[in-house]
Amino acid sequence: MINRFITREIKIGEIGIGGDNPIRIQSMTNTNTMDVNATVEQILRLTDAGCEIVRLAVPGIREAHKLEEIKNELIKLRCNVPLIADVHFNPEAAIIAASLIEKVRINPGNYTDRNTGKVNFSDVEILASKQRIKDRMTPLIEVCRKYGTALRIGSNHGSLSERIVSQYGNTPEGMVESALEFVRVCRELNFHNLVLSMKASNVRLMVYSNRLLVKQMLNENMDYPIHLGVTEAGNSADGRLKSAIGIGALLADGIGDTIRVSLTEDPVNEIPVAQEIIKYFDNEYSVEKIPEVDHFFNLPHSYQPRYSDRSVLNTGEKSPLVLGSKTNPEEQKPDIVMPDGLAGKNVLFIHGNNAVKNDGQPNNQIIVFEAVREHALFEIKEFIRQNLKAGSEAPVILRKKYSGKNFLIKAALDFGPVFLEGYGDGLWIEYEKETDGENSVTLSFQLLQASGARITKTEYIACPSCGRTLYDIQASLEKIRKKTGHLKGLKIAVMGCIVNGPGEMADADYGYIGMGAGKVALFKGKLLMKKGVPEEEAVDQLIGIIKENGDWCDPPQQVTSV
């Protein structure tokens, strides 16, 4: 059973978050907020799908005022879904929004100070910067208090302020402190209608910053609800896997009161994924919900992988291996083809249902742990706990057989949080029946990449887009994927807007970022290479830049079956 981090209940309109409330599902529109009809239409589709809270981009004052029209239109259509205004760089827009809708999200990284390239801050400058937080927050809090509006203080890894980065680095510590500075001001002003979030495109970083947030909240006697999400997760299988692994790892810890699965797709597609993630944990929560403070203090918030003796596997691969029962010439090959791949090796099979205790195996042995529970994460974690306690260095292959179809999210939740922590030497997923478009070996490689355990292809950091996006990001991402998917290890960011894109593209090697209607800016790392490129030409120009910088190789020849 999971004991949840007990948070206080806050109300977003009629919806309760935190406390005994179920985990709530959020999403965000990607329409232009000035287009009331399109925005209302998308909000209705989201709520029909099961979305409980909807966020909208509010880049400026005009959009903030538009919220009133959107809200009124929704009320006319008998839709009272709570709305959140997403505000960056614009305290005035936040104040207007706070008087019109149920919640405002601000980013502490850009609410008070704009970045100027400054690297070092004196004590006096730090104090002045903190005072500015209070000066800027006080009017917003008073409006929130007057209208019963909630506030989300949401740190994003890519957009911490220069002052925070100079003090704490671009780290989970920096993300947590960035938000808590604002929270302390709210508490001084006796305002507690707060939700906090720590988001990053790097799944491990997102998980660690949230765990650290809980630890720090416990230290400071705080109990604010937490919103979870992996930003810039991308689309298709990769986006779903990253979101499920990051959000799932934290829900398994008992952390999280609302979730958003960000996909660079129609936002309606996010809802069934979020529902499936929540369903996985539905029956795992402890009825008594006793806060296990020690548990939260002991959750790792830095990477401490378990090193086993992988030489017994004899493949030369240092990262976790993929095992597979069959090979399809058109699909990626597994590292070890089963059932013969482990022949002649000293293998101990442990079946999840067996009472066999793992008391520590000789190091020349390979352990294959077969999970059998519907929700296998918990039995795998228990096995790992025993194995670590026994001090075994034997490599461990984690295995599960799935029947039925659509295993993507289930497999991500079963195994992702474990590989994310640097545990597991091999993954052996089997389907009772391979169905069209699903392949267990492909899924295994994707799952290992999404959890940061093994990189075998290009990594895409793509934002879900929002009202700030003025080009067809979904089509561009697909085009870029098709042309660059073979560039193993290269990170390419595809972002919707120039306001947040460059900061939030994290440590991408190349960036493709929206810059005005139908125009794109191209980056090499943080360096702007070209701007105002028409979107029809931008993918080819991006490839040109990749080639000029020596990071290109031709795609492998397609193998065609005869």
Ligand code: SF4
């Ligand atoms: S980076 Fe993407 S999601 Fe973030 S503000 Fe810009 S367009 Fe919106």
